[in-house]
Amino acid sequence: MATLSNTRRNVVVFRKIPDDLLEQIQLRHDVSVADPRRADELPRFRALLQDADGLIGSSFKLGEEELSRSPRLQVVSSISVGVDNYDLAYLKQRGITLCHTPGVLTETTADTVFALIIATSRRLVELSNHVRDGRWTRNIGEDLFGWDVHGKTLGVLGFGRIGQAVARRAALGFGMPVVFHDPFDVQVPEALAGRAVRASFDDVLKRADIVALTLPLSDETRGLMDATAFSSMKPGAIFVNGSRGAIVCEEALLATLNSGHLRAAGLDVFAVEPLAQDSPLRTHAKVTPFPHIGSATHETRRAMAELATHNLLRVLDGETAISAFDLSTI
Numbered sequence: 001m002a003t004l005s006n007t008r009r010n011v012v013v014f015r016k017i018p019d020d021l022l023e024q025i026q027l028r029h030d031v032s033v034a035d036p037r038r039a040d041e042l043p044r045f046r047a048l049l050q051d052a053d054g055l056i057g058s059s060f061k062l063g064e065e066e067l068s069r070s071p072r073l074q075v076v077s078s079i080s081v082g083v084d085n086y087d088l089a090y091l092k093q094r095g096i097t098l099c100h101t102p103g104v105l106t107e108t109t110a111d112t113v114f115a116l117i118i119a120t121s122r123r124l125v126e127l128s129n130h131v132r133d134g135r136w137t138r139n140i141g142e143d144l145f146g147w148d149v150h151g152k153t154l155g156v157l158g159f160g161r162i163g164q165a166v167a168r169r170a171a172l173g174f175g176m177p178v179v180f181h182d183p184f185d186v187q188v189p190e191a192l193a194g195r196a197v198r199a200s201f202d203d204v205l206k207r208a209d210i211v212a213l214t215l216p217l218s219d220e221t222r223g224l225m226d227a228t229a230f231s232s233m234k235p236g237a238i239f240v241n242g243s244r245g246a247i248v249c250e251e252a253l254l255a256t257l258n259s260g261h262l263r264a265a266g267l268d269v270f271a272v273e274p275l276a277q278d279s280p281l282r283t284h285a286k287v288t289p290f291p292h293i294g295s296a297t298h299e300t301r302r303a304m305a306e307l308a309t310h311n312l313l314r315v316l317d318g319e320t321a322i323s324a325f326d327l328s329t330i
Contacts, residue, residue, distance in 0.1 A: 009030070100323060155211040205233045230253060
């Protein structure tokens with residue numbers, strides 16, 4: 001292991017982190033805080049990039065235009081598992097280390113995806129509003145009934161950590177047969193042996209009563225769920241997205257919902273966030289929308305910030321990051 005460096009470096013924090021973690025960085029490096037998502041702080045953020053050795057934050061797109069402002073940059077430590085906000089090819093070209101936070105948010109995000117499955121199938125948000133709005137004046141009729149989750153076939157698109165965690169909840173907790181598709185040769189965990197079966201992309205769409213999307217965003221997955229994909233789903237099926245909004249062609253989803261081919265959709269992510277006030281997805285009767293809460297618990301966001309902080313400090317000390325994204329795959 002490399003010896004800790006005594007050299008103080010310049011670090012830019014571009015999203016709020018807990019005070020004690022900020023203090024850990026400040027003890028060893030010179031720290032500036034600027035949130036580029038705020039229009040009044042963007043010019044200062046860009047000015048700070050000139051002398052930055054390390055960046056830590058999330059939820060802001062760092063392409064070549066921004067990254068080229070940092071000739072000294074060694075590391076970008078993202079407080080996220082997804083890396084679609086970063087110009088991976090440029091980072092690779094410059095030899096800049098990109099760190100992310102896989103693992104620590106797996107179970108929490110799987111909880112959210114499965115919550116969406118239940119909420120959408122049982123129409124929980126709609127029925128809760130039925131009570132809140134004072135419309136519950138007698139026992140509900142069939143027009144407000146939901147649909148069972150237990151025993152239904154779940155299709156999982158993307159069988160990485162999160163996809164497998166969703167499958168565990170489905171198969172072991174709700175007796176749901178699981179069919180999955182993943183572009184990589186992933187192994188079925190022992191706990192899911194005989195309960196989760198690999199299938200082609202098309203077969204998953206055709207066989208599943210509920211399709212859960214847990215794929216990462218990439219050039220290959222962008223726009224994957226288009227009109228053809230939605231029309232291939234089983235009539236009356238439910239679609240749930242807990243990964244990235246840009247994987248879904250939202251106009252095609254709306255058209256398929258309006259046609260009656262799909263029963264409903266549960267969405268935690270959207271192509272543009274926050275969701276525009278005039279977006280039909282916001283108020284569509286067949287859509288259960290969440291405000292991108294996949295990992296939004298106190299415990300998980302803390303764990304993500306801790307891992308991102310440790311990654312940053314290790315790289316600046318000349319050590320190997322705990323979880324660096326493998327840019328060699330680009």
